[in-house]
Amino acid sequence: MKKFEESMYQLIVETSTNLPNDVRRAIAKAKAKENAGTRAALSLSTITENIGMADENVSPICQDTGMPTFEVKVPVGVNQIEMKKAIYAAVERATKDTKLRPNSVDSLTGKNSGNNLGEGTPVIHFEQWEKDVIDVRLILKGGGCENKNIQYSLPAELEGLGRAGRDLDGIRKCIMHSVYQAQGQGCSAGFIGVGIGGDRTTSYSLAKEQLFRTVDDVNENEELQKLEDYVSENANKLGIGTMGFGGEATLLGCKIGAMNRLPASFFVSVAYNCWAYRRLGVILDQETGDIKEWLYKDGEKVDLNKVEQEVAAAEESAGEVREVVLEAPITEEQIRELKVGDVVIINGMMHTGRDAIHHHLMDHDAPIDLNGQVIYHCGPVMMKDDQGEWHVKAAGPTTSIREEPYQGDIMKKFGIRAVIGKGGMGPKTLKALGEHGGVYLNAIGGAAQYYADCIKKVKGVDLLEFGIPEAMWHLEVEGFAAIVTMDSHGNSLHADVDKSSLEKLAQFKEPVFK
Numbered sequence: 001m002k003k004f005e006e007s008m009y010q011l012i013v014e015t016s017t018n019l020p021n022d023v024r025r026a027i028a029k030a031k032a033k034e035n036a037g038t039r040a041a042l043s044l045s046t047i048t049e050n051i052g053m054a055d056e057n058v059s060p061i062c063q064d065t066g067m068p069t070f071e072v073k074v075p076v077g078v079n080q081i082e083m084k085k086a087i088y089a090a091v092e093r094a095t096k097d098t099k100l101r102p103n104s105v106d107s108l109t110g111k112n113s114g115n116n117l118g119e120g121t122p123v124i125h126f127e128q129w130e131k132d133v134i135d136v137r138l139i140l141k142g143g144g145c146e147n148k149n150i151q152y153s154l155p156a157e158l159e160g161l162g163r164a165g166r167d168l169d170g171i172r173k174c175i176m177h178s179v180y181q182a183q184g185q186g187c188s189a190g191f192i193g194v195g196i197g198g199d200r201t202t203s204y205s206l207a208k209e210q211l212f213r214t215v216d217d218v219n220e221n222e223e224l225q226k227l228e229d230y231v232s233e234n235a236n237k238l239g240i241g242t243m244g245f246g247g248e249a250t251l252l253g254c255k256i257g258a259m260n261r262l263p264a265s266f267f268v269s270v271a272y273n274c275w276a277y278r279r280l281g282v283i284l285d286q287e288t289g290d291i292k293e294w295l296y297k298d299g300e301k302v303d304l305n306k307v308e309q310e311v312a313a314a315e316e317s318a319g320e321v322r323e324v325v326l327e328a329p330i331t332e333e334q335i336r337e338l339k340v341g342d343v344v345i346i347n348g349m350m351h352t353g354r355d356a357i358h359h360h361l362m363d364h365d366a367p368i369d370l371n372g373q374v375i376y377h378c379g380p381v382m383m384k385d386d387q388g389e390w391h392v393k394a395a396g397p398t399t400s401i402r403e404e405p406y407q408g409d410i411m412k413k414f415g416i417r418a419v420i421g422k423g424g425m426g427p428k429t430l431k432a433l434g435e436h437g438g439v440y441l442n443a444i445g446g447a448a449q450y451y452a453d454c455i456k457k458v459k460g461v462d463l464l465e466f467g468i469p470e471a472m473w474h475l476e477v478e479g480f481a482a483i484v485t486m487d488s489h490g491n492s493l494h495a496d497v498d499k500s501s502l503e504k505l506a507q508f509k510e511p512v513f514k
């Protein structure tokens, strides 16, 4: 088993940087569905370009490299204690090499362990089997889409759909609702794994397990296959679209499993995975630990050169979109001119700030003057070189709604004019944007290589004690594009899409599976 640690390192690097072929095919199919020139089509073009860049740079597709979760099948007699140690070592090395972001945070102290090791991380499940090879599968599922997982306890009353009973049709309603409630916040278009039955814990595990099935896998249970087909077809009629911008592609895959339950319980659990659906696997020699075979790499790989040409074509046909170039410090007048749908190109400085920073700024001074500045909701992957200089390795936006309790107050307190994030924010922020003269800009979630490329220099960092993802990084950017989705005139694309998708959800109220 000399090679086992090296094989695990390769599995991690490959999973973080190279999307599996079935996922690539699903994204390419979605792209073909979106109308050229729409916001959704442009976002999908950015996503496909990003996938190609990650592959080429061998850098994380998305900056949130998630909770590394290993599912290991071992022949009887193989030493699992040694395997665990080797996986830890591989995780630590991949983190050092910036293939994984340090993502393991002490829940009580908030301290980031810095190496992705800590209580409960990474997740490793072992199972023995009769075969004479080792099978290791890895999923890197990010926190934003993890937050959109949902568990239903039947019977339930569901918004838009009414009563969901303890039967197949009730399950159908839960799944449709789960896609609606995710909106664009889990970086749609997404994939869902569904677990029916079990207890609360095993139900969620079953849901996550479904994410190890390939997108084109056929369910052995005919009824569940019918339900998978139904959801795959109809969830796209909700019109949520890529990033929640509205559009044709909302869900790219649905896999459902069922297990027995207690007479009193009936859980339906949904694991929502963003488009950055990073899961791969390897078959290993049980003696040496060498990789014998890669899993999820069958079939044709999407031709990214072709995709790049399509990006150019889509950008051309989107010629009517208004583009505004901004450089901080930004004035209130400049902000008041912006409307939902405008594309803003940012040059100059922006400063990252996410959960810990927003919480901190409520009752502390800012480390720098933020008047007229731009805040980027982002927890990047960073590398420090031998000269002590920082470099950005991946830097897409994080889900903004978590800052809803603070955002408006902080913008007013410090004179911040623009915030960039993804998934949109709520009524409190929208009101503050109107009162103060602020704007919310939506960047494409998961496009971490695409945005890292726009960052020309790291000018400094404050509050690094919060850990790399949570620190305030001062970044000089060039040509950083984002879309106005909430303006200072009370308009919110997110509120509009939520409302229209809820109306569309109601058309699925009548029973389908009797």
Ligand SMILES: O=C(O)C[C@H](O)C(=O)O
Binding pocket: 063, 064, 142, 143, 144, 145, 185, 186, 378, 379, 397, 398, 399, 400, 445
């Ligand atoms: O933590 C992050 O960088 C992003 C997160 O995965 C999110 O989707 O909000």
Ligand code: SF4
Binding pocket: 062, 063, 064, 065, 066, 141, 142, 143, 144, 145, 185, 186, 187, 274, 275, 276, 396, 397, 398, 399, 445, 446, 447
């Ligand atoms: S930012 Fe988006 S793409 Fe990245 S892990 Fe979070 S949900 Fe997934």
